[in-house]
Amino acid sequence: MNNFTIGKYLPLDSFVHKLDPRTKIIMLLLIMGAVFIKSGWIGYFIILGFIALSLILSKIKISYVLNAFKPLIMMMVFLIVINVLVIKEGNLIFSYGFIKIYDKAILDTLYISVRLLIMISASTILTMSSNPLDLTVGIEKLLKPLGRFNFPYEDVAMMISIALRFIPTIIEETQKIMNAQRSRGVDYEEGKIKEKIQAVLSLIVPLFSTSLNMAEDLASAMEARGYIPQEPRTRYRDLKYNIKDYIVFLIGVLLVVLLVWVSYYAI
Amino acid sequence: MPIEIEKLNFIYAKDMPFEYTALKDIDLKLQDNKFYALIGKTGSGKSTLIQHLNALLIGSSGKIKVNNFEIYTDKKNKNLKNLRKEVGVVFQFSEQQLFEETVLKDVMFGPLNFKVSESEAKAKAIKYLKLVGIDEKLFEKSPFELSGGQKRKVAIAGILALEPQILVLDEPTAGLDPESAKEILEIFFSLNKTIILVTHDFDLVYSYADEVIFLDNGNLITKRETVDFFTDDELISKYQLELPSLLNFQNKLSEKGFSFTKKHKNLKDLIKEVIYE
Amino acid sequence: MNIIEIKNLKFTYDNKEVILDDVSLEIKKGSYTTIIGHNGSGKSTLARLIAGLLDKSGGDIWVNGLLLKEENLKHIRKEIGIVFQNPDNQFIGSSVKDDIAFGLENKCINPKEMDDIIFKYASRVGMENFLDKEPHLLSGGQKQRVAIASVLAINPSIIIFDEATSMLDPKGKKEIKDLIKNLHKDSDKTIISITHDIEEAYHSDYIYVLNKGKIFKKGKPNEIFNNSKELNNIKLDVxxxxxxxxxxxxxxxxxxxxxxxxxxxxxxxxxxxxx
Structure with a gap:
């Protein structure tokens, strides 16, 4: 249960926390983009340095961010193994039976791992340093220009905020149902395939029906409080850029320019 | 002696910023075939404690023994399934656990998990569905088509079909109308098992429970005979507990000069003594 | 004056199961009316029909002299606030103040005025010190208090409590019942409480007893609870x-x-x- 704290908002008082969530979202997008600029190891070091700096400025303990990697370790190992085995370029450096490993494979895999590391840590810093409510408002405001093309940005924002609101509730329900089924002899860890399927069903079906009830109740409550989709409504939470945000934007743009320069001239 | 708990501690979210101790040095011994009421405010540790009884939670330290099956807090436990067969838990809003295609299959689910044969599981399912008062016509229906009270009964049959020696009931009648609640409680009272009932309903506790286990803030305050518990004025006022209606009535009568030979557990006997003594 | 009048109301589920059958009732303005009945007697359906959250199969509902139909729906919804049973499922905002703000946003209230309104109604239910708290850090009773504040903030003239205390512990139940009592005493709002709580019904002004979708009995508390056998027969207690x-x-x-x-x-x- 403790693992669910990953990426959870930590209300601290820091430079990064005080930034406008839109600024942080845009910076995250810039970093995600920057990762794909072919600027080699120099570029990656620059980006990692930038992330380290944000981490320091956010006052978030590094161990909390590292925790975010735990559930992804299996996936990363899987990816790395596949990569190492599939890529057959460069010099052969190891061979055992049908397993052949090339140096390019290792290098590429390292690149991928670093990219994942960058993306995950950057998004973790974003979610840990931003109040989810403000983040939703930020997303809504950033999507607003798409409204001109009939994109239902308000509905999307409402959906995100409701999803965020109900994640803890659904986790709690899941826990309750698992406990109830465990008491009826379900073993979620071990068992044959058939038993496993049964175990999963015994969790999914009740969870689905509970969520449906929840959705129905929620819809009634929203309707009863006067919510009508697509109708105009005011917003309690508002956002304002201030001077810090403009500075951070500038730094972000400079970072990208620097990486592009590196990709052309330094390698 | 079916349940023995020694110095049980449980810490939630250990080493996290929101760590807290939910159970503190609990010592508890429960006897066979007795009816215990487990009471305490929301957050007093009741739910945490009952989850330890069938190892859904494992304590941070201490010892638990259930029918000679020991749950270890310091090493990995094996064969928890055997333990879970001994202790059946009816959770709050237990109808949530229904998931099978038919009512009958859902009740069979538990026994089958414990490796009971298909035919035996079916026999047990039918027996307990009948016991809780579910009509045979409903056996092949989807549990999702039933009414709220019926669903609850099916869920309860699903636990009874495991034929556990110890039954833990976490507010089994919450949200039901008074009559359905009464029906369900009477089923439990008719069983010859050790029962641990978590409840906030002191009227119910007073009339039916043999003993009261009272938790407050993760501490076991006391475990004693029901009338003893509710007549301990110091305890009742210290924890601001409300008196059962019946006892409250009898106390008020005593204050006004009525005398009684004993504390009555039902209204009929109480009125008789008021009138004829 | 009757603030709600219902004539021959009918509701069938999926055109098969009859949930409400020929229900007629009147509710006086400013009164505290309770509707009792066993599980599945149709009482929650009745609440949802009055609030315009379900479409009736027959009959008429008047709210404040206005016939409940599509064109009047928006207007009638403003008159009626409803507090539901499940404390979690009606908590819309991600914090106490956001939840109270939700209804205000829908009413297009100027955001600058919202903080004052939120504080006012949070104080009314004793939750003014919890404005930034998230729902999973609150008890059931506290969540229900927030739900009441959210409803009060929209300022309806009728408030329906749909088994609002049935999922709470005794402390929460008492808090909410006291709050309802005070609301009835201190404001001119009409209160309709759908409940299993016999003690609550006993202290209300008027009671309707529903059984199998029909009105079984109506009257003042002492008239309703004078025959326990009759009530036990329809699965109710006294x-x-x-x-x-x-x-x-x-x-x-x-x-x-x-x-x-x-x-x-x-x-x-x-x-x-x-x-």
């Missing part, structure tokens, strides 16, 4: 004081008044002295 009175009657003892346990004890004392 308050403890009525039980004492009936037990005494079984033993051929009649007492004049039995509104509370204290009153009964006094009565018994007088009888004892006489003998």
């Amino acid at each position: 308050p403890f004081n009525v039980k004492i009175k009936e037990e005494l009657e079984k033993n051929k003892i009649k007492i004049e008044s039995y509104n509370s346990v204290e009153e009964i004890v006094e009565n018994l004392c007088r009888l004892k002295l006489k003998n």
